[in-house]
Amino acid sequence: MYQARGQRQEHDLLGHKSVPDTAYYGIQTLRALENFDISGITLNFYPDFICGLAKVKKAAALANHDLGNLSDDIKNAICQACDEIVLGSLHNHFIVDMIQGGAGTSTNMNINEVVANRALEIMGKALGDYQYCHPNNHVNCSQSTNDAYPTAIKIALMDANDKLLSEIGTLIDCFNAKAKEFHTVLKMGRTQLQDAVPMTLGQSFKAxxxxxxxxxxxxxxxxxxFxxxxxxxxxxxTGLNADPKYRERVVVHLGTVTHREIFLADDLIEATHDTGALVMYSSxxxxxxxxxxxxxxxxxxxxSGPRAGLNEINLPPMQPGSSIMPGKVNPVIPEVVNxxxxxxxxxxxxxxxxAEAGQLELNVMEPxxxxSVFESIEILKSGMSTLGKRCIMGISANKRVCEDNVKNSIGIVTALNPHLGYEMCTALAKEALENNRSVYDLVLEKQLMSKAKLEEVLSPDNMVY
Structure with a gap:
């Protein structure tokens, strides 16, 4: 069979194909590359997922070695290849589209082929010389896509979740810093976009x-x-093609490799088709x-405003807001997070x-x-980082606007309820609204309270807790 220069010949169920000599992936990855030119989002967009796949393959190699299914040299080469991948090596060879038919088989074969070829190289063999380390016989030993792929997903998502939680924590710190900065700025709280009762701007940011x-x-x-x-x-x-002792051994090794308390599902048939964990986490x-x-x-x-809106805070200006309206600056960072x-x-x-589309013993829609879940994690991380650094930390308060809104608001009448009663306060609110008067002035004018008492009742310390 003709072999082009710079290429090697590989075969599978469907025939032969030429694979670039420098490629660590093989024929099945190449077929997936041709079949699934779908989203342009490939496995290497999500390093945590690639690392999760490598951790599964390492644990499987260790378990198979324990049971006598892999020789020392093959096990060692596979484990070294997996360790290198976890450290970031060879990620550019994970080229399969994230969205694919086959319930993840193409993804599983991509990791199998990359690990096998790197293991061959470690053993001093040529890439593609699978008699010494085969993607299916050795790297995929005692496995199916249907257990290796979802397990890798779960391991990867736990790692990705840790990074997401760290990003949330950083954003929380930003809000807490502003809460402390604004703790003395009195403003009106609002319900249904209407004036309610006073609060501090710091309380808003603390919330x-x-x-x-x-x-x-x-x-x-x-x-x-997970x-x-x-x-x-x-x-x-059912565990077909795997030693009955394998499942316990591989879970032990998974725990060691991932430094997590991995455990085996009680019902492996149910666990193989169930995607409930993904549904709950996505929620x-x-x-x-x-x-x-x-x-x-x-x-x-x-x-909003700044002249015709609430204008109680200033967001840091990030860019000109219009190609036609000079001086306009838009809240672009909150907008992108929306x-x-x-x-x-x-x-x-x-x-x-x-998840709903799963049928019988497998859900083929997992890819x-x-x-979707990995995309959500990544854009949330980026969005929160941007929001904190380029918006929250640069916010300033328009203290005078906030305090004037409180002083002029009819909402402060609520603080007078315990002293004047609901009926009197309702009448004051109505009169203030109809005549564009201040509640404060009306109380003094009607001699309902002394000025000293009124100022005591309406002081920030007594209205905000």
Whole structure:
């Protein structure tokens, strides 16, 4: 068979193909490259996923070696190749599109082929000389895509979640810093976009921080489900082609490789087709996105104007806001985070629909679920970093505007309820509104309270707790 210069011949079920000599991937990866030119988002967009795949292959090699299925030299070469991949090597050879048919088989073969060829190189053999280390016989020993792929997903998502939690924590610190800075700035609180009762600007920012802190707990709880894996179940959970002792051994090695308390599912058949952990985690990402979007809505409202809006805070100016209106500056950072939230919400719907589409012993829609979840994590991380650094830390308060709004607001009448009663306060509010008068002035004019008492009641210390 003719072999072009700079290429090697490989074969599979469907025939022969030429693979570049320098490629660590093989024929099945090449077929997937041709078949799934879909999104342009390849495996190497998500390094955590590649590392998760490598950790699974290393644990499998160690377990198979324990059981006598792999020789020392093959096991050592596979483990070294996996370690190198975890450290960031060869990621450019993971070229399969994240969205693919085949329930992740193309992804599994991409890691199998890269590991096999790097192992061959470590053993002093030529790439593609699979008699010494084969992608299926050795790297994929005792495995199926249907247990290796979802296990790698879970390991990768736990690693990715740790980085996401760190980013949330950094953003929380930004809000807490502003809460401290603005703790003496009195402003009107609002419900239904109407004046309610006074509060401090610091309390608003503290509430933003507290809201995000709640999401850390939710994401931690959701990610705990990823500790349960179906390794050893092979094709449908029955464990065909794997030593009965393999499943316990591989889970032990997975725990060691990942430094996590991995455990085996009670029912491997159920675990093989169940995608509930992805659904729950995606939902937690959506909740985070919704809260971030609400916070950004508030920032845009509070900074609106500056002359014809609320103008209680100033967002840092990041760029000119118009190609036609001189002097206009837009809240572009909150706006982009809003759009990130919309994308995450859409991704969650994709995950939900894909989970529902599972049939019988396998859910073949996992690839789009995985791509959606990883995309959500990455854009949330980027969005929160941008929001904190390029918006929150540069916010300043328009203290005079905030205090004037409180002084002129009818909402302060609520503080007089315990002293004058609801009926009198209602009458004062109505008169102030109809005649464009100050509640403060009306109380003194009607001699309902002394000036000293009124100022005591309306002092920030007594209205804000």
């Amino acid at each position: 933003f921080a507290s809201s995000l802190k709640n999401e850390i707990a939710r994401l931690k709880n959701s990610s705990k489900q 500790l349960e894996v179906n390794m050893g179940g092979t094709a449908i959970g 937690a990402l959506k909740q985070l996105a919704v809260k971030l979007s609400k916070i950004c809505n508030d920032l845009r409202l509070l900074s 759009q990130i939230a919309f994308k995450v919400i859409g991704n969650d719907l994709t995950v939900t629909l894909a 789009v679920m995985v791509e």
